[in-house]
Amino acid sequence: MEVGFLGLGIMGKAMSMNLLKNGFKVTVWNRTLSKCNELVAHGASVGQTPAEVVKKCKITIAILSDPAAALSVVFDKDGVLEQICSSKGYIDMSTVDPGTSCKISEAITSKGGQFLEAPVSGSKQPAETGQLVILAAGEKALYDAAVPAFGILGNKSFFFGQVGNGAKMKLVVNMIMASMMITFSEGLVLADRSGLNPHDLLDVLDLGAIANPMFKGKGPAMLQNNYSPACPLKYAQKDMRLALALGDENALPMPVAAAASEAFKKARSMGLGDLDFSAVFETVKVLKHSS
Ligand SMILES: NC(=O)C1=CN([C@@H]2O[C@H](COP(=O)(O)OP(=O)(O)OC[C@H]3O[C@@H](n4cnc5c(N)ncnc54)[C@H](OP(=O)(O)O)[C@@H]3O)[C@@H](O)[C@H]2O)C=CC1
Numbered sequence: 708m709e710v711g712f713l714g715l716g717i718m719g720k721a722m723s724m725n726l727l728k729n730g731f732k733v734t735v736w737n738r739t740l741s742k743c744n745e746l747v748a749h750g751a752s753v754g755q756t757p758a759e760v761v762k763k764c765k766i767t768i769a770i771l772s773d774p775a776a777a778l779s780v781v782f783d784k785d786g787v788l789e790q791i792c793s794s795k796g797y798i799d800m801s802t803v804d805p806g807t808s809c810k811i812s813e814a815i816t817s818k819g820g821q822f823l824e825a826p827v828s829g830s831k832q833p834a835e836t837g838q839l840v841i842l843a844a845g846e847k848a849l850y851d852a853a854v855p856a857f858g859i860l861g862n863k864s865f866f867f868g869q870v871g872n873g874a875k876m877k878l879v880v881n882m883i884m885a886s887m888m889i890t891f892s893e894g895l896v897l898a899d900r901s902g903l904n905p906h907d908l909l910d911v912l913d914l915g916a917i918a919n920p921m922f923k924g925k926g927p928a929m930l931q932n933n934y935s936p937a938c939p940l941k942y943a944q945k946d947m948r949l950a951l952a953l954g955d956e957n958a959l960p961m962p963v964a965a966a967a968s969e970a971f972k973k974a975r976s977m978g979l980g981d982l983d984f985s986a987v988f989e990t991v992k993v994l995k996h997s998s
């Protein structure tokens with residue numbers, strides 16, 4: 708099966724590599740074209756534009772930084788819309804808001820194409836090992852056609868019905884994750900300031916009811932000030948912004964998420980946006996020092 712792949716960042720590079728290694732023919736495109744070279748070395752073809760990729764492939768997958776990037780790749784000159792047609796499908800796996808997804812869906816379907824949103828839960832390592840959780844919604848026939856690819860990229864795929872539901876699910880999950888990261892950071896600092904060993908706290912947490920892969924995976928690195936990016940902080944802040952907007956639309960007060968969002972904004976203002984989102988720990992350390 709031949710698929711197109713747009714966006715070779717942390718996630719897209721790992722995901723397209725998995726498809727290649729598992730027998731898919733893949734044609735890739737990235738805004739910075741030089742990032743295609745590593746995939747070419749593993750057998751990928753390159754399209755010079757998103758339109759060229761769509762022209763060549765029956766199904767094209769994208770995973771791009773944010774709503775502006777997702778829209779640009781579809782609507783701008785040489786974009787997806789120029790070549791999408793009734794025999795083709797477009798799957799956007801970027802984390803965006805439901806409104807952005809619906810806008811892309813309307814444009815694709817108005818030209819006869821099929822559209823699926825399919826954001827993912829899981830970060831760099833699950834992308835590398837094909838262990839993502841895929842949160843799809845939109846055209847069911849395209850979902851069914853994509854199941855073989857999703858089986859390589861992830862260990863579980865969900866289909867949530869109409870476009871927007873996948874985006875909403877992803878934002879709810881990431882809102883919980885980012886809020887947990889703030890509480891975790893405060894706990895680590897509180898343990899330290901009150902005379903406990905924060906490494907002991909990690910051990911205790913891992914044995915109890917709130918043990919989870921995020922605390923276990925990121926905690927030891929955070930205590931060493933190691934924030935090598937798996938999920939860049941600027942995206943966690945983007946996701947909090949989009950999740951709070953979803954809360955606004957539903958008139959839902961979310962005071963904990965709002966406070967967490969402010970911490971991520973603070974971290975970006977400190978220049979930490981390209982580090983892993985666990986670097987928000989630095990804002991908690993600063994606040995606790997100054998009080
Ligand atoms: N990293 C993670 O752990 C996870 C990330 N996500 C989501 O997946 C998406 C991608 O994340 P990730 O791979 O980490 O991000 P990266 O920053 O590593 O990659 C971003 C990609 O988007 C491209 N891009 C940015 N702006 C534009 C634009 N205007 N036009 C065209 N292409 C553009 C970049 O191209 P270029 O190389 O030229 O800059 C690059 O290919 C985001 O929506 C993120 O929220 C979801 C789950 C986990």
Ligand SMILES: O=CCCC(=O)O
Nearest residue numbers: 802828829830881938
């Ligand atoms: O969007 C980033 C999510 C990271 C994760 O699910 O571990």
